Amino acid sequence: DRALDSLIIRNCSFTNIDAECVRYYSDLDTLTADAPVFLEHITINNSATRVFFLKNSGGAVVRDIIVSNSRQSGHGRDADIMEIQGNGSTITHIDTFNVLPVPIKGTKGATVAEEFLYGIDPQYEAADSLNYTLLPNSHLYGLGSDGEAIGDLNWATNTPVTVSLTVAVVDSGSVTLSPPPIGLTYDPGTVVTLTAIPEANWEFLEWTGDLTGNNNPDSLTMDGHKSVTAIFKLMVGIDNDSALPKVFDISPNYPNPFNPSTNFNFQVPKVSVVSLVVYNILGQKVRTLANQSFEPGFYKIAWDGRNDLGSSVATGIYIYRFEAENFVKIQKMILMK
Incomplete structure (x- = not known):
């Protein structure tokens, strides 16, 4: 002892x-x-x-x-x-x-x-x-x-040969993967079926990136690292005034605390320039996640815990600032490694 x-x-x-x-x-x-x-x-x-x-x-x-x-x-x-x-x-x-x-x-x-x-x-x-x-x-x-x-x-001395699939979503919906990744990666040659699932009043529009077209579900062969975006649109006949947001807002990030990534859901009621920036506790800018014009709608952006140079940041408390026209919202989050 x-x-x-x-x-x-x-x-x-x-x-x-x-x-x-x-x-x-x-x-x-x-x-x-x-x-x-x-x-x-x-x-x-x-x-x-x-x-x-x-x-x-x-x-x-x-x-x-x-x-x-x-x-x-x-x-x-x-x-x-x-x-x-x-x-x-x-x-x-x-x-x-x-x-x-x-x-x-x-x-x-x-x-x-x-x-x-x-x-x-x-x-x-x-x-x-x-x-x-x-x-x-x-x-x-x-x-x-x-x-x-x-x-x-x-x-851990070998160069890994496994491959990753990154999926992004535009507007309101989600994507399921079959089979799911093993941890975060797939064996090379795995055929993955992607299924786009729209939320209420929305419909799937198309795939972009390493998978294109509007077949749903659709399949992708993992012969390298892949990136796919699923785009959804408001259904024809839906009243825009009721389906689109009325005000600017951003929800608390989830998960929080998080590792290695977290998501931000925000809404834009009219065409506007939106800024979403991550700062450290000293007020120094870490990552600009958005600084561009958005159409009216609901959006989701992920932060992978890296700075603008692509380097992983340290465990700690971070602050994100969402700004659109005269609306500003500031909240804290915790990266825990």
């Missing part, structure tokens, strides 16, 4: 561990801050089911972890894959493969980002030989909270 003022375990691998790979106890004093704990970019294979136990560790960060080919332990602590305790602790971007059907637990104020829990085969090069190099066709490349691979980055 050791006393310490911080614990950072990063870019490490564990194999054949029967007890927890990391077992850490903090005190019960709620008046003082707990020691910073970061467990990130870790690969765990062929080890006991409960890989981490952090007791009363407020503010701990557990992310970008692979847990694969787990087994029952010799000590009976097999009720969960990991348990993280403590107010403000976060568990996110965890990939489990061939593990026992038990949960990832956040207790005593810890939270689990369920949308970033994956069940993807890591595609190790030779796990039996303790070689956990991710093969080029691994879908874990680029899936981490920081845009890197999930797991120990010492094993």
Whole structure:
């Protein structure tokens, strides 16, 4: 046992561990801050089911972890894959493969980002030989909270060959993908069916980008990175006065907090120049998302957490400012990696 003022375990691998790979106890004093704990970019294979136990560790960060080919332990602590305790602790971007059907637990104020829990085969090069190099066709490349691979980055040495499909929507509707991506990417050659789903009083108009025409549904072969836009239009015979917005407005971004991207829905009642700009907490401009004329209608714009130069920005609080004619709305959002 050791006393310490911080614990950072990063870019490490564990194999054949029967007890927890990391077992850490903090005190019960709620008046003082707990020691910073970061467990990130870790690969765990062929080890006991409960890989981490952090007791009363407020503010701990557990992310970008692979847990694969787990087994029952010799000590009976097999009720969960990991348990993280403590107010403000976060568990996110965890990939489990061939593990026992038990949960990832956040207790005593810890939270689990369920949308970033994956069940993807890591595609190790030779796990039996303790070689956990991710093969080029691994879908874990680029899936981490920081845009890197999930797991120990010492094993993420290949150039990935998987391909991505980016879908944008103009006006009111959505698009479903079949099959869905594995994480964020597809195997090359996958045929994806895209189905445009208009909202009430709207109809699908056409596809643009790497898919063109107005067939719905339609298919696309993933022989490279692809980008598609689905365009919807107001149905003929619908009263524009009732279907189109009456005022300028922007809804709170969602999700919030977010990682890696968030969406902004806004409405424009008449032809106007719209500005949507993201700033950091110091008031410095980070990204211009819109600065152009829009027709009357409903719009959705996504922010991918990058600045105007294309670089990923840091975790923190950001401010977005929406302006159209004399209407201005300013709100906060949190990027959490």
